[in-house]
Amino acid sequence: MNCPSCASETDPNATFCQHCGARLAGDDAQAEQAENDAEFPVPVTGTDPRSKFQQAAAARQTDDDHLEEDVWNGCYSPKAMIGWWIAAGVITILALVAGVLYLSNHFGWLFLALLIGWAALGGRYAYRRFGVHYYLTNQRFIHEAGILWRRIDRIELIDIDDVTFRQGPIERMFNVGTIHLLSSDVTDPTMNVPGIDDVRRVADLIDDLRRKERRRRGLHIEAV
Structure with a gap:
């Protein structure tokens, strides 16, 4: 018996061609059973709801975007506290001068x-x-905080609604800042991420990834 699709020789008792996967039998029950037992997915070209669902499921199985990959990691940048160090140095100098001139009796305190x-x-x-x-x-x-006791917060990118960042005058000079994440997360709907070096690039990266993840999830839901 030859396959009507690829003309290859097939098993007379087979329901699908072992070469191209085309359906040979006309019995719907046998076809469905053969499809369930097949070692490889059978090409689906129909327009009925069941065929559309199979096509969407096959597309999800071949989509590599669902694999989680590390994109960026960081910690609090030393440059984020330069303003604090400058302010502390100025206060210290003024306090020492005032102590020498007016508080010599209490200089130790x-x-x-x-x-x-x-x-x-x-x-x-x-x-x-x-x-x-x-x-x-x-x-x-993912946000990890703590030295002896550690807290780990995870926010799905699809749950993030808005990404903004803030910089002070000195922070702008050194290209650092604080990122604000607004999300529908139950634990931390508003998360501040301070001390991020190259803050604009990181904020744009988070925003781009959350948009991509929403499009990917939305396309799969719409297709199914």
């Missing part, structure tokens, strides 16, 4: 207060630098 202030500022920097990390994939944004 003034020095201790300045020392505590610098220690607090250093601790703030150390926590943000070594305790906060960000990871971006083509499907999720």
Whole structure:
């Protein structure tokens, strides 16, 4: 018996051609059973709802976009605190001058207060630098915070509704800033991501990926 589609010799008892996959049998029940048992997907060219569903499912199986891949990762940039260091240095100089001129009897307490202030500022920097990390994939944004105790927040890119960023005057000089994510996430509907180096590029990257993910999910839902 020859296949009417490719003219190849086939098994007389076969329902589909083992060479091209064309349907040989006319019995719908046998055809459906053979399709379920086939080792390879049978080409579907019909326009009925069942055929459309099979075509959409086959398209999803061959779509590589569903594989999660790392796109970017980062942490708090040291340049983000340059403004704080400058302000702290100016305050320290003014306080020391005032202490020498007017508070000589309490200079020790003034020095201790300045020392505590610098220690607090250093601790703030150390926590943000070594305790906060960000990871971006083509499907999720992940925020890790903590040194001894760690908290990990994950936001699906498809749930992010808006991406903006903010820069102060000094931050603009060093190309750093804070990214704001507005989403429908239950835990953190509004997330601030401070100290991002090359902030405009990273914000645009997040926005582009969330748009791509929404288009991909939307096309599959519409097709099915």
